[in-house]
Amino acid sequence: MSRRLLTLVALTIGCAFRAYLFYQTDEHTSIVEFVSLKLGFTPTELLTWEYPKAIRPWVLPFAYYVIARLAQLFSIDSRFMHVALFRLATGALCVFAYARLWRLSTAGVRSQGSVFAANLPSALVIPFLPYLFTRTTAEAVSGALLALAWVSYFPDGASNAARTSSTARSGLVVGLLFGLAFAVRPQTAIFAVALFLWTLVFERRGRTWWLALTSGGAIGLAILLVCDRWGYGRWVLTPVRYFVENLVDGRAAAFSTAPFYAYAPLLLENPCAPVVLYCVVVVAIAMVRNPRHPATWAVGVFILVHCLLGHKEDRFLFPMAPMLAVFVPLAFKDASPRVVRWGARLGAFGRVTYALGFVAIGWMIISPYGNCNTGLSRAIESTGRRDVPVIMVATHGRSIARQPFYERQPWYAVSEDQPIPAPMLAAGFAYIVTDDLPLAEGACPTANLHGTCRRVWSEFPFDGPEHERELTRAEAGEEWLRAHFAATSQAHPTWAAVYEYRPR
Numbered sequence: 001m002s003r004r005l006l007t008l009v010a011l012t013i014g015c016a017f018r019a020y021l022f023y024q025t026d027e028h029t030s031i032v033e034f035v036s037l038k039l040g041f042t043p044t045e046l047l048t049w050e051y052p053k054a055i056r057p058w059v060l061p062f063a064y065y066v067i068a069r070l071a072q073l074f075s076i077d078s079r080f081m082h083v084a085l086f087r088l089a090t091g092a093l094c095v096f097a098y099a100r101l102w103r104l105s106t107a108g109v110r111s112q113g114s115v116f117a118a119n120l121p122s123a124l125v126i127p128f129l130p131y132l133f134t135r136t137t138a139e140a141v142s143g144a145l146l147a148l149a150w151v152s153y154f155p156d157g158a159s160n161a162a163r164t165s166s167t168a169r170s171g172l173v174v175g176l177l178f179g180l181a182f183a184v185r186p187q188t189a190i191f192a193v194a195l196f197l198w199t200l201v202f203e204r205r206g207r208t209w210w211l212a213l214t215s216g217g218a219i220g221l222a223i224l225l226v227c228d229r230w231g232y233g234r235w236v237l238t239p240v241r242y243f244v245e246n247l248v249d250g251r252a253a254a255f256s257t258a259p260f261y262a263y264a265p266l267l268l269e270n271p272c273a274p275v276v277l278y279c280v281v282v283v284a285i286a287m288v289r290n291p292r293h294p295a296t297w298a299v300g301v302f303i304l305v306h307c308l309l310g311h312k313e314d315r316f317l318f319p320m321a322p323m324l325a326v327f328v329p330l331a332f333k334d335a336s337p338r339v340v341r342w343g344a345r346l347g348a349f350g351r352v353t354y355a356l357g358f359v360a361i362g363w364m365i366i367s368p369y370g371n372c373n374t375g376l377s378r379a380i381e382s383t384g385r386r387d388v389p390v391i392m393v394a395t396h397g398r399s400i401a402r403q404p405f406y407e408r409q410p411w412y413a414v415s416e417d418q419p420i421p422a423p424m425l426a427a428g429f430a431y432i433v434t435d436d437l438p439l440a441e442g443a444c445p446t447a448n449l450h451g452t453c454r455r456v457w458s459e460f461p462f463d464g465p466e467h468e469r470e471l472t473r474a475e476a477g478e479e480w481l482r483a484h485f486a487a488t489s490q491a492h493p494t495w496a497a498v499y500e501y502r503p504r
């Protein structure tokens with residue numbers, strides 16, 4: 001195993017165990033909480049709206065459910081460790097697929113000149129890939145399945161069409177992998193259909209191969225149907241329901257809409273923006289120089305369709321990330337002297353962006369980087385007190401997103417003007433979760449809370465000795481603290497803090 005592949009593996013393991021905050025809400029609510037339902041932790045009424053609508057495939061939740069049950073057999077009780085194992089398994093699949101695709105795509109191109117020496121060596125370890133590879137998302141898993149399907153589709157490389165395998169076995173494997181990718185994330189059908197169109201135009205594959213391909217796809221669809229039957233308790237065809245709900249009925253557009261070009265800035269709204277920009281430039285060069293290449297057709301059509309849709313999120317393009325293993329060497333293959341000169345300059349820019357990218361991924365692992373309130377659940381879990389209630393105080397008309405999968409203690413939700421019932425404090429103390437400062441008069445019902453609040457965890461970036469404070473209205477400095485937290489709460493409504501409250 002090369003040093004670069006070892007680096008990719010090490011960073012992937014680091015992201016699996018340290019980057020425990022999810023990147024986007026669906027990563028948890030539509031995957032992990034679905035697993036939690038089958039494990040008996042989350043009731044149906046606390047699941048996202050997508051569950052009663054039956055639009056989310058259950059193939060990926062079923063795979064994670066199996067991992068969770070195996071972990072329980074080995075007495076691994078921590079639910080945070082369960083999700084870490086989900087991320088590790090996803091990362092292992094993605095690294096395996098990406099390494100296979102990289103080896104296939106770079107075979108025989110390293111000897112073609114200095115332009116490859118400038119751009120190829122570090123491309124196996126693109127800094128943001130370990131983070132994407134370890135998300136518990138349909139995007140990550142479907143991207144890995146598409147990469148493996150590509151390797152089976154072109155076992156000798158896409159440039160060797162004459163030597164491409166068109167046996168029935170090859171067609172069956174390709175069909176199964178495309179079918180599984182569709183079962184995990186139906187949007188990947190765009191990629192597959194575009195590739196099939198390219199094949200009909202530029203290649204000739206026998207009837208036996210196409211029949212085997214269809215059979216493999218049918219197996220993938222059957223797996224989807226069975227998993228959805230297990231998940232929803234009835235026979236449903238989730239891709240059709242997803243299409244109708246989001247596109248026909250306009251649910252996706254109700255969340256937000258963006259112009260055609262919106263993916264350009266969206267892809268740069270992350271800590272790895274410089275190296276993302278480098279990769280975008282490389283992909284553009286590869287597509288312009290190779291308009292008839294199957295990767296240009298498949299990835300280009302996939303991106304074009306998503307640009308035409310109104311609702312846009314950067315994660316929608318994440319299934320294409322493994323295809324960088326194809327585009328990086330393709331961009332400079334058989335390069336003219338002019339392309340070689342520009343490629344060398346681009347390679348210098350790329351090395352700078354890689355350096356910045358590795359700093360960013362290091363910070364994302366150590367920090368860790370992510371979204372929403374998984375951190376507060378982790379802080380409460382680390383106390384080891386499962387008999388102590390957790391009281392979530394919603395302020396300013398907002399509510400704090402719950403994650404039932406991680407809730408080991410009794411959790412209660414109250415508004416800022418609602419008295420806290422005495423039974424909630426029967427244990428002698430409680431954990432207060434709030435998106436505002438509990439010391440402020442309006443943040444917690446001060447008529448009920450007479451005692452000491454000790455901050456045990458916070459997402460708010462504040463300094464000072466506010467670890468122990470008496471809940472009194474005349475406390476020195478309270479006005480400054482109230483104003484400071486009011487400002488940060490409005491700017492970042494998902495921030496929250498955990499306090500240990502002990503009555504006097």
